[in-house]
Amino acid sequence: MDAASTAEQDEIRRTLRELLAKHSGPAEVRAAVATPEGYDTDLWHRMSGTLGLAGLALPEEYGGVGCGPAELAVALEETGRALAPSPLLATAVLTAPLIAALGSERQRAALLSRIAIGGLTCALAVPGGSLALALGLTGDNADDSWAGGGRAGGVQARTVEGRTLLYGEAAQVLDGHSAGLLLVAAHAGGFARSRTLLFLVRGDAAGLARVRLPTLDATRTQAAVQLRDVEGELLGEDPPNAPAGVLGALAATGRTAAVMLAAEAVGAAGAALDRTVEYTATREQFGRPVGSFQAVKHRLADLYVQVEAARSLVYCAAREAGPGGLALAAALEALRTVAGETIQLHGGIGFTWEHEAHLYFKRATADELLFGPARRLRAHAAAGLFGEVAA
Numbered sequence: 001m002d003a004a005s006t007a008e009q010d011e012i013r014r015t016l017r018e019l020l021a022k023h024s025g026p027a028e029v030r031a032a033v034a035t036p037e038g039y040d041t042d043l044w045h046r047m048s049g050t051l052g053l054a055g056l057a058l059p060e061e062y063g064g065v066g067c068g069p070a071e072l073a074v075a076l077e078e079t080g081r082a083l084a085p086s087p088l089l090a091t092a093v094l095t096a097p098l099i100a101a102l103g104s105e106r107q108r109a110a111l112l113s114r115i116a117i118g119g120l121t122c123a124l125a126v127p128g129g130s131l132a133l134a135l136g137l138t139g140d141n142a143d144d145s146w147a148g149g150g151r152a153g154g155v156q157a158r159t160v161e162g163r164t165l166l167y168g169e170a171a172q173v174l175d176g177h178s179a180g181l182l183l184v185a186a187h188a189g190g191f192a193r194s195r196t197l198l199f200l201v202r203g204d205a206a207g208l209a210r211v212r213l214p215t216l217d218a219t220r221t222q223a224a225v226q227l228r229d230v231e232g233e234l235l236g237e238d239p240p241n242a243p244a245g246v247l248g249a250l251a252a253t254g255r256t257a258a259v260m261l262a263a264e265a266v267g268a269a270g271a272a273l274d275r276t277v278e279y280t281a282t283r284e285q286f287g288r289p290v291g292s293f294q295a296v297k298h299r300l301a302d303l304y305v306q307v308e309a310a311r312s313l314v315y316c317a318a319r320e321a322g323p324g325g326l327a328l329a330a331a332l333e334a335l336r337t338v339a340g341e342t343i344q345l346h347g348g349i350g351f352t353w354e355h356e357a358h359l360y361f362k363r364a365t366a367d368e369l370l371f372g373p374a375r376r377l378r379a380h381a382a383a384g385l386f387g388e389v390a391a
Contacts (some may be wrong), residue, residue: 008067009074016053016075019046020082026356029219032085037178038212038221039085047086048118054092055116058100062112069256070318073263077314080267083359085219087121090175093260094135094253095122095183098198101249102236107200111181123179125201125225127154127186129172131370134185135254137325138376141247147185147196155186155227157199164188165229166199172370176223177212179203184225184232185246198246199232206230217366219359258324261371262314262331265364269307269335272342272360276300279346296345303338310334325381329374335364336374 005013023043024032032040048054057072058064065071072092079088096115099122100108114120126134130146133139147154155168166186176182182201189195201208209226236245277300280291290296313327339361343350350357368374 005074009071012056012071012074013078015051016047016078017081019043019051020078020084024082024084026359029083029085029356029359033218033221038175038218039087043084044086045118047088052116053088054096054118055112057092058096058112058116062100062108063116064112065116068318069259070315073259073314073318076260076263077267077270077311080264081271083219083268083271083356083363085221087123087175087179089220089257089260089264090124090179091115091120091122093257094124094174095181097253097256098124098183098249099235101252102198102245104236107233107235111200120181121175121179122181122183123173123176123223125155125170125173125176125182125184127168127170129170131172131174132372134250135257136251136380137254137258137328137371138380141250141254147187155184157186157188157197157232164199164232164234166201166227166232167229169224169226171222171224172213173210173223173225175221176225177210177221178223182208182225183235184227185250186232196246198235200235201227201230201232205232215366216369217359217362219363220366220370255324258328258371258377259314259317261367262310262317262324262327265328265331265335265367266307266311266314268360268363269310269331269338272335272338272357273300273303273307275356276303276338276342276345283347290345299341299345303341306334306337323381323384325377325384328371329377329381332364332368332372332374332377335360336368339364 052065053075055064056067056075057069060066079086096112099111111120115122127147133146134141155166155170157164157166166184180203182203184199184201185196186199188197207228207230211224213222213224215222280296281289283290310330313330317324317327342357342360346357349355
């Protein structure tokens, strides 16, 4: 494949890197996560409204830019470099594709146009904190136990006087405390014919309670969402094959989301490595820079090879619809390794709260807890590949 970037991708990278360099340095990131929203709303409006990142991969007929996964991956890599907290992942990667795939024409016209200009943020609420399984990243999401299985737990949907009411709770909802719209996975129809469907819930709906959770990675906010007979609107129509369509759409979204998450991780790993190379070139021991020692050079070279290998997998998967799970596994492993070495090679300062090294380490650990582990991502992706070959 041709690994060269297009002029459009280079422009996205340059413009976004310049914006984030000015408004999302380490001090700005710490200030942003301390706000009630968990991100800089002004920066988000610049990214979504001025640069159009929220609608980068949405169809032009709904106000989007109409670009493909490769362009969106470039944007996610740059936000990952800066560890910039924003609703981009939850809105543009996890929720908007599901609305585009399953929503009725009325729903797509009403919601996607607002998402494209940054006027509406969204969150995908999956019961049980099993987002990776729901998206088909670590297993087959046809096993609906992740959604409660129609039994106690999860979120249940019932119809009362023509209204659909949702009852239950979901944990670890990315940006769930501040999103203007929730897309909730719920069981409808009872145990005998239990099925998972998606419902739209307004952020100000009666009976909805949302609490921001303390997290290991403060730059990726999570919330606990409780629904107590909250009115919801079914996403799309309800033909007999709707549940199968929902599971298929979730899996398709998961394949793309894996690539975007991998791009984020590669960006973070690249930034941590750049900081480490810069530090070892200036920090002196025994009268010479630490980076001049052969052992340190070898460690940095190994890290560079691992990051570039992961980056190649990411853009191969983005351009050729490859297995996103393999790219995500490689990217998470690269970020975990680089983040650990960043702390080690920064010496005593790398362990301090004031230094940004721990932010990269926390991102690596939290992402693997949310979307991995890497071994499970790789095993599930490999099983799918071998299954296709056998077929």
